[in-house]
Amino acid sequence: MIAVASAAEERPARVSGIDKIERRRVALAESALKTLGELGYARTSLREIANNSEFTHGVVHYYFRDKIDLISYCVRYYKTKCARRYDEVVETATSADELATGFLGKMTQTLVEETPMHKLWYDLRAQSMFEEQLRPDVEAIDQLLEEMIWRILSRYADLTGTTPTVDAPTAYALIDGLFEQAVVGYAANPEKVPDLLTGRLLQVLPKLVAA
Amino acid sequence: MIAVASAAEERPARVSGIDKIERRRVALAESALKTLGELGYARTSLREIANNSEFTHGVVHYYFRDKIDLISYCVRYYKTKCARRYDEVVETATSADELATGFLGKMTQTLVEETPMHKLWYDLRAQSMFEEQLRPDVEAIDQLLEEMIWRILSRYADLTGTTPTVDAPTAYALIDGLFEQAVVGYAANPEKVPDLLTGRLLQVLPKLVAA
DNA sequence: GAGATTTCTTGACAAGTGTCAAACAAAGTC
DNA sequence: GACTTTGTTTGACACTTGTCAAGAAATCTC
Numbered sequence: 031m032i033a034v035a036s037a038a039e040e041r042p043a044r045v046s047g048i049d050k051i052e053r054r055r056v057a058l059a060e061s062a063l064k065t066l067g068e069l070g071y072a073r074t075s076l077r078e079i080a081n082n083s084e085f086t087h088g089v090v091h092y093y094f095r096d097k098i099d100l101i102s103y104c105v106r107y108y109k110t111k112c113a114r115r116y117d118e119v120v121e122t123a124t125s126a127d128e129l130a131t132g133f134l135g136k137m138t139q140t141l142v143e144e145t146p147m148h149k150l151w152y153d154l155r156a157q158s159m160f161e162e163q164l165r166p167d168v169e170a171i172d173q174l175l176e177e178m179i180w181r182i183l184s185r186y187a188d189l190t191g192t193t194p195t196v197d198a199p200t201a202y203a204l205i206d207g208l209f210e211q212a213v214v215g216y217a218a219n220p221e222k223v224p225d226l227l228t229g230r231l232l233q234v235l236p237k238l239v240a241a
Numbered sequence: 242m243i244a245v246a247s248a249a250e251e252r253p254a255r256v257s258g259i260d261k262i263e264r265r266r267v268a269l270a271e272s273a274l275k276t277l278g279e280l281g282y283a284r285t286s287l288r289e290i291a292n293n294s295e296f297t298h299g300v301v302h303y304y305f306r307d308k309i310d311l312i313s314y315c316v317r318y319y320k321t322k323c324a325r326r327y328d329e330v331v332e333t334a335t336s337a338d339e340l341a342t343g344f345l346g347k348m349t350q351t352l353v354e355e356t357p358m359h360k361l362w363y364d365l366r367a368q369s370m371f372e373e374q375l376r377p378d379v380e381a382i383d384q385l386l387e388e389m390i391w392r393i394l395s396r397y398a399d400l401t402g403t404t405p406t407v408d409a410p411t412a413y414a415l416i417d418g419l420f421e422q423a424v425v426g427y428a429a430n431p432e433k434v435p436d437l438l439t440g441r442l443l444q445v446l447p448k449l450v451a452a
Numbered sequence: 453g454a455g456a457t458t459t460c461t462t463g464a465c466a467a468g469t470g471t472c473a474a475a476c477a478a479a480g481t482c
Numbered sequence: 483g484a485c486t487t488t489g490t491t492t493g494a495c496a497c498t499t500g501t502c503a504a505g506a507a508a509t510c511t512c
Contacts, residue, residue, distance in 0.1 A: 054489090070371035072283035075469060086491060088472090097470065149370045156367040159360045159425060160281035169429070195448070199422070200441045207418015211410070214370060218380070230411045237406070237448045265459095286499060297461055299502090308500065 055093050058083065059107045062100060067146025071101070071153050098163050105154060105167045108147065113174035115140060120181050126189040133182055134231055138224040141212055148213045176202035183238060192239040201238055208234065266304050269294065270318045273311060278357025281364050282312070309374050316365060316378045319358065324385035326351060331392055337400040344393055345442055349435040352423055359424045387413035394449060403450040412449055419445065 061083035066074050076097055080087035094100040116136055123129035141148065151171075158168040180198040187193050194201065212227040272294035277285050287308055291298035305311040327347055334340035352359065362382075369379040391409040398404050405412065423438040 070368065072368065073371065076471090077469080087470095088491060088493095089489080091471070092489070149367075153367045153370070155425060156360075156364040157281065157283065159364070159428060160284065165429070172425075196441075196444055199437075200419070200444060203418040203422040203441070204415045204445065205418070207414040207416070207421070208411070210418065210421075211414040214366060214383075217370060218376070226410075230407075230414070233407055233411060234415065287501090288499080298500095299461060299463095300459080302501070303460070 051093070054089075055103065056107065058085065058090060058093055058100070059104045061085075062104050063108060063147070063150070066101075066104065067150045070150070071157050076100070098161075101154075102164065102167050105164070105171065108151070109167075109171045109174055112147070112151075113171070113178050116178060116182055120185045123185065123189065126186055129182070129186055129189055130232065130235060134228045137209070137231070138228055141209070141216065141224060141227065142220075145213065145216055148209075152210055152213060172202075175206070179205050183235075186235065187239045190239060192241050194238055195240045196238055204234065204238070205231070262304070265300075266314065267318065269296065269301060269304055269311070270315045272296075273315050274319060274358070274361070277312075277315065278361045281361070282368050283364075287311070309372075312365075313375065313378055316375070316382065319362070320378075320382045320385055323358070323362075324382070324389050327389060327393055331396045334396065334400065337397055340393070340397055340400055341443065341446060345439045348420070348442070349439055352420070352427065352435060352438065353431075356424065356427055359420075363421055363424060383413075386417070390416050394446075397446065398450045401450060403452050405449055406451045407449055415445065415449070416442070 058079075062074075062079045065079050065082045069078065076090050077087045079100075080090050090100065094103065116133055119129065119132035119136055123132055154164060155168050155172070158164040176198050179202045183194050183198075183201050196204070208227060208230050212223050215226075216223045269290075273285075273290045276290050276293045280289065287301050288298045290311075291301050301311065305314065327344055330340065330343035330347055334343055365375060366379050366383070369375040387409050390413045394405050394409075394412050407415070419438060419441050423434050426437075427434045
């Protein structure tokens with residue numbers, strides 16, 4: 031998606047050029063994501079993004095065709111960071127308890143440390159209902175997240191000697207429902223919400239598997 | 242909230258005046274909700290709302306202080322319509338099966354027939370993460386919906402001779418997760434999503450109660 | 453029906469938006 | 483070192499936004 035692979039076949043001089051473009055794009059996307067995470071999709075303008083970066087608003091338009099192109103790029107860039115968050119836990123855990131605590135730990139950690147990102151994600155998913163151009167990217171991320179949850183639940187079932195009793199989309203919707211509730215509630219109750227989320231997930235997880 | 246109660250104490254002539262104001266407000270809110278449901282919060286302007294109504298954009302400002310005031314009123318008005326949707330089913334059902342099918346029937350029905358409303362709700366809830374002024378209204382609705390889900394689950398437990406195994410916020414987050422997934426996916430797959438939702442809820446409901 | 457009040461229309465405003473293009477600077481090429 | 487390509491700045495454009503105010507129209511009051 032972010033197209034680095036195919037560039038490797040061209041001559042070195044050119045590669046570094048494309049690489050530099052890609053670097054700028056990434057820098058702009060990271061800056062844009064910060065602003066988007068704080069203000070939300072609706073209130074973020076290209077000028078605001080440029081102001082909160084080291085570039086001018088013309089540069090934004092130089093590297094991205096238009097606003098949707100930028101946002102879309104941001105979303106795709108974002109996904110590369112989020113969907114592999116629990117992989118290490120899944121791979122290293124040797125017991126169901128270890129997996130559960132590791133998973134919940136990482137989840138509350140990202141909830142607290144990357145709140146703006148998660149707010150933005152739920153915002154963008156809502157926007158995708160109205161803005162068709164966002165839909166493919168949002169669908170792709172949703173798919174990735176679903177697979178992520180499924181890997182966790184499968185492993186959890188393995189470690190408990192059980193099998194999942196719901197399919198992947200259902201498991202994702204349930205757990206995502208709890209997480210979204212936590213993200214929305216976090217602003218009002220930053221100190222209590224992480225523990226509530228942990229407790230609720232601990233209640234729910236065992237119900238999603240059975241011998 | 243929508244202030245009719247206190248008006249009753251004034252002299253009759255005045256009451257009908259206030260009543261008329263309230264009627265206009267409701268008419269404007271209903272029109273605004275239609276536009277909001279189609280375009281989403283971000284892309285809906287006061288002029289667009291006025292254009293899609295029988296009034297001019299000046300009237301909007303005459304009856305509502307500003308944009309947030311209007312949206313906020315819309316949200317509160319909306320909530321009065323949505324949170325009692327399943328009450329009849331809950332009250333008349335005499336068996337768990339009857340309750341489940343009645344509940345699922347009404348849920349898929351509103352999913353299909355009032356899609357814009359539900360899209361708007363998830364949009365506004367996302368917006369409330371960025372716009373503090375929306376938060377109280379959104380929280381109030383969330384509370385109402387949670388209670389609605391809890392009434393259903395309690396009754397379901399009663400009819401099956403069991404008790405819920407999760408608390409109200411958890412039950413709401415889980416079921417709402419499934420419903421939101423359905424709303425988001427409905428645009429892409431209008432014919433399959435309702436049945437998928439039904440199947441998933443049928444899988445999940447029994448897991449939320451136990452003897 | 454005259455006069456006062458409420459309701460509505462119209463047009464304007466300041467501010468902000470996405471987009472673009474022309475001028476300018478930097479880097480790379482021969 | 484001249485010339486082309488690439489990157490950046492700046493300022494402008496057409497347009498939309500929320501807000502408001504002055505006045506017309508409708509309604510009510512006596």
